[in-house]
Amino acid sequence: MNEDKALITIGKTAEILGVHPRTLRNYEEAGLISPSRKGAWRYYTLRDLQWIECLRKIIHEQGVSINAVKKLLTFTPCWNITDCPFERRKHCSAFFSNSLVPKKISRIAPPLERQDDMAAS
Numbered sequence: 001m002n003e004d005k006a007l008i009t010i011g012k013t014a015e016i017l018g019v020h021p022r023t024l025r026n027y028e029e030a031g032l033i034s035p036s037r038k039g040a041w042r043y044y045t046l047r048d049l050q051w052i053e054c055l056r057k058i059i060h061e062q063g064v065s066i067n068a069v070k071k072l073l074t075f076t077p078c079w080n081i082t083d084c085p086f087e088r089r090k091h092c093s094a095f096f097s098n099s100l101v102p103k104k105i106s107r108i109a110p111p112l113e114r115q116d117d118m119a120a121s
Contacts, residue, residue, distance in 0.1 A: 005045060010035070013044040017052055027055060030066045032073075 035042040
């Protein structure tokens with residue numbers, strides 16, 4: 001079965017994961033998940049379910065807030081936050097997806113005047 005094919009409704013996803021549908025909406029509002037939508041209906045893939053399970057581990061087992069997870073993901077991939085063993089990562093869509101890898105952080109050079117002042121010191 002294709003893991004990227006959207007086929008599970010929010011109600012069924014919540015039931016499978018043992019969470020309330022509101023939890024999934026909260027994750028979506030925070031930008032942590034992006035289910036496919038058709039009209040008012042949300043559809044989740046098997047990969048989405050794997051990622052949500054990972055989020056639940058970070059939030060509920062490790063006690064990291066949703067906002068902190070969101071911030072952490074801008075700096076490091078999820079497997080660094082959850083301390084995922086490599087054996088588990090080999091089967092994880094997040095590990096092979098570039099959408100969950102942080103964007104390159106570019107260092108801003110100091111203004112030219114400051115560089116000249118520092119050279120004169």
